[in-house]
Every structure is written in structure tokens, then in C-alpha cells.
Amino acid sequence: MALAVAAACRHEPLPEVARAERDAAAGRRIFDRRCVSCHNANGDGKTIVAGRFPYANLRNGRWKSDGTLASIERQVRLGDDPMPSFAGKLTDEEIRQVATYVLALARAAGKGGGAEGAGGR
Numbered sequence: 001m002a003l004a005v006a007a008a009c010r011h012e013p014l015p016e017v018a019r020a021e022r023d024a025a026a027g028r029r030i031f032d033r034r035c036v037s038c039h040n041a042n043g044d045g046k047t048i049v050a051g052r053f054p055y056a057n058l059r060n061g062r063w064k065s066d067g068t069l070a071s072i073e074r075q076v077r078l079g080d081d082p083m084p085s086f087a088g089k090l091t092d093e094e095i096r097q098v099a100t101y102v103l104a105l106a107r108a109a110g111k112g113g114g115a116e117g118a119g120g121r
């Protein structure tokens, strides 16, 4: 019995990781369409529109919020002048996917965000 539980646990994280990767891949396509005009393809935010807003840099590990997935989803949903609100333009699932990708960008740059960054590399 104990053995069976241990075996089950070993396999459990895999579907989760696969899902996060799928979300990030879908999120990247959304980001490329809706966000790069301000945040740049690499997420550093150094564009004419957003360049003077330090928090438009999504890869420096500094967040206006606590940098968790939920906070990033909220920012995308509500916007924050001059960033537009994406509520009604993106579905809840798309918002989750693009937020997952934003955190992946920060992690790729070596800066995890808030609690989400704890397991990052």
C-alpha cells in the first residue's frame, strides 16, 4: 500500500508541468499579439509607449503587485492606466495563459515573481 502511494506521488507532478508548459505556449501567442507593442517581445517594456513606466518591465523581478499569478491576472483583467483592460477581450483562460507566460518570462530572466518564483530557476 505504502509503495503504491509513493509510486503515485512520483508521477503526480508530470501532468501539472505539462499543463504549465501548454499554458505558457498559448500565453506566448497571446502576448505576441496583444502585449508586445508596449512590453516588447522579451518583456523588458522598453518601448516608446511604456518605456517611462518602470513597472512595464516584466522581467526584472520587480512587481507593482506581489507578483503572483493571481495578481498578474488581475492586472491584465483590469488594466492600469495607460495599460488597457483586457476583460471582455480575452477569456479567463486566455488571461491565465498570458499571465503564466509573463511569469515564465521573468523566470527565464532569472527573476521569479513572488510566491510563484519560489520553485523557479
Ligand code: HEC
Residues within 6 Å of the ligand: 030, 031, 034, 035, 036, 037, 038, 039, 049, 050, 053, 054, 055, 056, 057, 058, 062, 063, 064, 065, 067, 072, 075, 076, 080, 081, 082, 083, 084, 086, 098, 099, 102
Ligand atoms: C498600451 C500599452 C500596454 C499594453 C497593450 C499592455 N500593457 Fe501591461 N503595462 C503597461 C504599462 C505602461 C505598465 C506599467 C503601469 C504602471 O507602472 O503603473 C504595465 C504593467 C503591466 C503589468 C504589471 C507589472 C507589475 O509590476 O506588477 C503586467 C503584469 C502587465 N502589464 C501585463 C500585460 C499583458 C499580459 C499584456 C497583454 C495582454 C499587457 N500588459 C498589455 C502597458 C501596456
